[in-house]
Amino acid sequence: MLLAVDIGNTRIKAAVFEDTVLAEKFVFDKNDASVEAEKIFQKYPKIAHSILSSVGKEQDSLFLLLKEKTKMFGVNRDFTFPFxxxxxxxxxxxxxxxxxxxxxxxxxxxxxxxxxxxxxxxxxxxxxxxxxxxxxxxxxxxxxxxxxxxxxxxxxxxxxxxxxxxxxxxxxxxxxxxxxxxxxxxxxxxxxxxxxxxxxxxxxxxxxxxxxxxxxxxxxxxxxxxxxxxxxxxxxxxxxxxx
Ligand SMILES: Nc1ncnc2c1ncn2[C@@H]1O[C@H](COP(=O)(O)OP(=O)(O)OP(=O)(O)O)[C@@H](O)[C@H]1O
Ligand SMILES: CC(C)(CO)[C@@H](O)C(=O)NCCC(=O)O
Ligand SMILES: [K+]
The missing domain is CATH 3.30.420.40 (ATPase, nucleotide binding domain)
Structure with a gap:
């Protein structure tokens, strides 16, 4: 299972995926990021991987949590995009x-x-x-x-x-x-x-x-x-x- 996380300018959106199927989507405030992420991991203990993209603002506690709980991939500018x-x-x-x-x-x-x-x-x-x-x-x-x-x-x-x-x-x-x-x-x-x-x-x-x-x-x-x-x-x- 994969947790995809989109840190936007205002809110954070996250979704749990089983292969190509979206199992559940979550939307939360930046201030609640790690608490909400903890809840997701409790509900879906099979999440082993995560992928994260952010418009720029740092989210250190969420970042650390994802690193601790999953094999995390952070999308950045050095990534080889398919275009x-x-x-x-x-x-x-x-x-x-x-x-x-x-x-x-x-x-x-x-x-x-x-x-x-x-x-x-x-x-x-x-x-x-x-x-x-x-x-x-x-x-x-x-x-x-x-x-x-x-x-x-x-x-x-x-x-x-x-x-x-x-x-x-x-x-x-x-x-x-x-x-x-x-x-x-x-x-x-x-x-x-x-x-x-x-x-x-x-x-x-x-x-x-x-x-x-x-x-x-x-x-x-x-x-x-x-x-x-x-x-x-x-x-x-x-x-x-x-x-
Ligand atoms: N609770 C909410 N907080 C903020 N925007 C909301 C909320 N509920 C609905 N919206 C609508 O969603 C829009 C913001 O979209 P979205 O959540 O995709 O933005 P974002 O989190 O800043 O992401 P991005 O930075 O990628 O645009 C607003 O224009 C607003 O009309
Ligand atoms: C335009 C936003 C704010 C939209 O989220 C973001 O993509 C961003 O910060 N872009 C940088 C400027 C640019 O894309 O040219
Ligand atoms: K946008």
């Missing part, structure tokens, strides 16, 4: 984006892929059919948009994401929901259309904490899978590390 990296600043490319690109290459061979991760930030990553990683875009995530508007104005309240029923917001709340949610949906549709125009056949994968919420309203055909990063870690372990 050619054409980013002009590869040293600053997020590890999470590299894991997502790897997962897309392994799960969707031979096609152009656009991976969209709607998390703290929304990232767009494009890997062409020759497995060349080209780059993409980074924009503020859903929650970040609400929080920024509240934090950087005098009058705007802090709201939680709500699907607007109207396009024309007729109150402060309705205007903010329309601006944030419809705004992000237009952004997604706009990017997707542009990639499709340029590359015709593009497989689109939507993941991250807001994937399910956003997928409901997207017109384009996409694969929505909020576990895509964890599954990509499992694929990396199964097909590039284990063998």
């Amino acid at each position: 050619q990296n054409n980013y002009s600043t590869p040293a600053t490319l997020g590890i999470d984006r590299m894991v997502l690109a790897s997962g897309a290459v392994m799960q969707f061979p031979g096609c152009n892929r656009l991976i969209i991760d709607a998390g703290t930030c929304v990232t767009y990553d494009f890997v062409d059919s020759e497995n060349k990683y080209q780059g993409g875009a980074i924009s503020p995530g859903l929650r970040l948009r609400y929080e920024s508007m509240h934090n950087f104005t005098a009058k705007l309240p802090l709201l939680y994401p709500e699907m607007p029923d109207k396009f024309i917001g007729n109150s402060t709340a309705a205007s903010m929901h329309s601006g944030v949610v419809n705004g992000l949906l237009y952004e997604l549709e706009g990017f997707i259309s542009q990639y499709k125009q340029q590359y015709q056949d593009v497989t689109i994968i939507l993941t991250g904490g807001d994937a399910d919420f956003l997928a409901k309203r997207l017109k384009n055909t996409i694969f929505a899978n909020s576990n895509f990063l964890l599954e990509s870690l499992n694929f990396l372990y199964l097909y590039t590390i284990k063998k």
Whole structure:
């Protein structure tokens, strides 16, 4: 059994895998990391291996625990990823984006892929059919948009994401929901259309904490899978590390 751990900018996501099957997924706060991980090991004593990727912030206690309990593999920049990296600043490319690109290459061979991760930030990553990683875009995530508007104005309240029923917001709340949610949906549709125009056949994968919420309203055909990063870690372990 494998424990895959994704340390994001806000939360930690972990999943227990038995070969290619995801047995259970866990989401927890960074402050509870080692306590929650201990619970996972109690529930699944057969976990012998782990794979971890982090957007950068250190999680020393979790790291030590994984090292103590499992044969741990930490994904870092020196790893031989299954794509050619054409980013002009590869040293600053997020590890999470590299894991997502790897997962897309392994799960969707031979096609152009656009991976969209709607998390703290929304990232767009494009890997062409020759497995060349080209780059993409980074924009503020859903929650970040609400929080920024509240934090950087005098009058705007802090709201939680709500699907607007109207396009024309007729109150402060309705205007903010329309601006944030419809705004992000237009952004997604706009990017997707542009990639499709340029590359015709593009497989689109939507993941991250807001994937399910956003997928409901997207017109384009996409694969929505909020576990895509964890599954990509499992694929990396199964097909590039284990063998
Ligand atoms: N308890 C929660 N805490 C934070 N975000 C939440 C929570 N529940 C739902 N979300 C939604 O999930 C989004 C964040 O996604 P996710 O959990 O993938 O981010 P993350 O942990 O920072 O990971 P990453 O850094 O990879 O984006 C937010 O925009 C928010 O709308
Ligand atoms: C963009 C985020 C914050 C998304 O999690 C992360 O991938 C990151 O810190 N990236 C570094 C910058 C870059 O990818 O070019
Ligand atoms: K993200």
